[in-house]
Amino acid sequence: MTSFPTGSDIIAENRGGLIGKAVDRVDGWSKVTGQARYSAEIDEAGKPLYGVIATAPIGKGVITSIDATAAEASPGVVLVLTHRNAPAQAPFGAPGEGTNPMMTAKPVLDSPEIRAFATPVALVVADSFENARAGAALIAATYQTTGAAFGFEDHLADAALSPSPTAKVEAGDFEAAFAAAPVQLDETYATPAHNHTQMEPHATLAVWEGENLTVYTSIQGLKGARQSIAWTLQIPKERVRVVSRFIGGGFGGKAHVAADSILAAIAAQRLGRPVKVAMTRAQMFHLSTHRSASRQRIRLGAGKDGVITALSHDGVLHSARYYDFTENVSGLTRALYTVDNMATRHDLVRLDSPMACAVRAPGGAVGTMAIEAAMDELAHRLGIDPVELRIRNEPKVGEGGRAFSSRSLVECLREGASRFGWAQRNPVPGAVRDGRYRIGMGVGSAIWHTLLFPARAAIVLHADGTATVRQAMTDIGTGTYTILAQIAATALGVRTADIHVEIGDSDFPAAPGSGGSFGAATSGSAVLDAAMNLRKAAAELAVGDMGGPLFGGDPAEAVFAEGSILIGNQAVRLTDLVSRLSPGGIVAEGRLEVPKDYWGKTRNAHGANFAEVAVDTLTGEVRLRRMLGVFAAGRILNEKMARSQALGGMIWGVGAALTEENHFDPRYGSFVAQDLAGYHMPAHADIVNLEAVFLPEDGDDNPMGIKGVGELGICGAGAAVANAVFNACGVRVRDYPLTVEKVLQGLG
Secondary structure, X not given: OOOOOOOHHHHHHOOOOOOEOOXXXXXXXXXXXXXXXXXXXXXXXXXOEEEEEEEOOOOXXXXXXXXXXXXXXXXXXXXXXXXXXXXXXXXXXXXXXXXXXXXXXXXXXXXXXXXXXXXXXXXXXXXXXXXXHHHHOOOEEEEEEOOOOOXXXXXXXHOEEOOOOOOEEEEOOHHHHHHHOOEEEEEEEEEOEEEOOOOOOOEEEEEEEOOEEEEEEOOOOHHHHHHHXXXXXXXXXXXXXXXXXXXXXXXXXXXXXXXXXXXXXXXXXHHOOOEEEEOOHHHHHHHOOEEOOEEEEEEEEEOOOOOEXXXXXXXXXXXXXXXXXXXXXXXXXXXXXXXOOEEEEEEEEEEOOOOEOOOOOOOHHHHHHHHHHHHHHHHHHHXXXXXXXXXXXXXXXXXXXXXXXXXXXXXXXXXXXXXXXXXXXXXXXXXXXXXXXXXXXXXXXXXEEOOOOOEEEEEEEOOOOOEEEEEEXXXXXXOHHHHHHHHHHHHHOOOHHHEEEEEOEXXXXXXXXXXXXXHHHHHHHHHHHHHHHHHHHHHHHHHOOOOOOOOOOOHHHOEXXXXXXXXXXXXXXXXXXXXXXXXXXXXXXXXXXXXXXXXXXXXXXXXXXEEEEXXXXXXXXEEEEEEEEEEEOEOOOEHHHHHHHHHHHHHHHHHHHHOOXXXXXXXXXXXXXXXXXXXXXXXXXXXXXXXXXXXXOOOOOOOOOEOOOOOHHHOOHHHHHHHHHHHHHOXXXXXXXXXXHHHHHHHO
């Protein structure tokens, strides 16, 4: 069994009564009162100048001429940067530290080349945002377009094997097993490009103090951002500080350093003044990343009993020509259904498009939309209940024969079926009617990786009994501030109100940031270790205090509760101990190191999404009637926030199934939808009767036994909706989203 350092017993015993409870957000008050300052609102460096980005209206080519004369003469304008006067930068993608793409160079205005639509061609800096915007409109440029590939569908024939290490994975002899299978399913499913559309646009305030740069920006990972900025500007990373205290949503779209950070830093250095740059919503669609479109071929070979003997999941994805990214659509398929004869493959269509990269549950969100729909098709063909089919194909071991750290998928399916009333589902499509509506139910399994990375943290216990946690972690709205406060408060036996959490600063002890659902486990484990070290230091101080009530006691027997240290029937208040013996505070550091044998097991969180829909047979409109998600994600740190994360993922899955899509304009290479009016996401009226529940689960995935929930809810959710539509009206749409036109066409 994988073992971790001290601390897990404190969480398990939960002496503070805080772990697992629906604790309110500790940063909630500052947010609702407007005290929480996001990157575009930072003003602590004094009055800034404002930069506005001017972008190219073509999808591929070169700038043949650019005239900034009118912009430079515009009122309030103090600087216009173009490729002609921007400083030298490291070439795009140059590795700043290893091969982590989050840490590579991201130059802007480094050449006249236009690699994708909305490539920045100028930054106009002025004394006000309005003046900068007016000046940016005066940039006059001409372009020479070159041959380009914009449309994914138009270039499927150009697909080539991805350079990803998992581009091609095989086990057994799929072709032979598939050919011999009594029942064969061979279908292709399509998903479009998706955009992040976070509430908060990308924004940066850059401030230079001598040779040192501070960048206040909205970014998910401070370590990667610091290295990327330093490498791009070709300065030592020790001279770069990145601050991101509050983030209004990330979803992977703020994993990479974007143009706003680099341009603000360059302009601020040139002018010797703080410079603030924020993207417009339309610019976010192009200068941020997006989810790849996919074509996924699923082949299932099974016996009459539904047991799968052969499985193939092949994905064709689009990627930017200048940046390879593989949406790993089959990665979780191999974890869900580990069969002896399996083949998965990923091919890339390289387009002259903006950069595709991770979006919430990369690979899994759209991969499960294919495999879980295929499982539903197989169940219907065999006349086997879809829940039962999944249970019959529950593997005993994980991929590569590795044991599971814990796996509760079957329990989630059964519990969900019971709570949802699945037994009342009529398996005959179109059999349940309500006037002109047809009613149906669907199910989709959920799964997500359990990841862990090294991290550090520090805690200071002050003389007034409060404690400060410091860590270079971020909070993208998921509740990091709160769960770190809960962990520290539980370990130290104080209230969450006594814990002050300071995160979002690269000067603090390093953490990998937010993403991949590893944030709580990684950052939280380091904080727990720091808290345990602080307990030890405080207990040793107390038992060594000759004038104190705990003198001579055994520090190993110390109990921390209600702001005191107790040994036997004696106690000392933390305020008394620290104020007398260490008035400057007690400082402790902690770390998480990933054990060498950690990946000797298969580690995933699991769940099951159940959906009921009504299909209007006159209009083809699909309406969600109710939805339930049952999840097993180890120990839940905060019931309220975990449920919120799960519901958010489920809602995104509903949107991906019914409304969400974007396409490239074949003339310009731009996204057709560039705002929240054209990019259709579910509204409040679309989402009704949602519920998410968590089953208790133990595991050895980290010192706290948690697994992460941020991405789990979206996986399988879209397929559950699509499967419900088929059960409702007999229309199987394999080209997501299920718009009214596609459903109507199926209805005839």
